Amino acid sequence: MSDADPDPGLEAPDVVVDALGRLCPLPIIDLARRFGEVPVDGTVALLADDPAAAADVPAWCRLRGQRFLGARDLPTGRAYLIRRTR
Template sequence: MTEHSEPGPGDRGAGGLDDGDAVIVDARETRCPMPVIMAAKAAQDLPDGARLVVLATDPAAAADLPAWCRLRGHTLLDLHLGDEVRADIRLGT
């Protein structure tokens, strides 16, 4: 499992947004609170305005990631719910 990686050019996530400029946090197969912890760790090294895409299989991430965004002043651009949770986040205000 890779914590975060850069997708290839033109990759599109489940939400339909181009992931080419996003940092991907792969929190699949982890349990609460790890998806949020992994997202926060990745966000520390990124500037305001950067995009973070968090992938998780824990259903709690569907509530935890939007709450983390509200608490930290990030913008939740898209939240896809299916076999896995996919949160597309713009860091900062």
């Protein structure tokens, strides 16, 4: 988990982007392509098993001015939760 909400798993995301099995930079590209579907103040969950996503997702959020809520482990990979701020 990261700096943010107590448990990013408590909230059902508005959009789920399944990037399991895809390697860098594809999970971030998939996230960027689908991000417009998320309403402002909504959330998106990026499912990824690429180890680079642990650094890439928070960096993408900082660069895009979005809020990284944290991550939780899945049976395969992790779910990264992001809140759309604008």
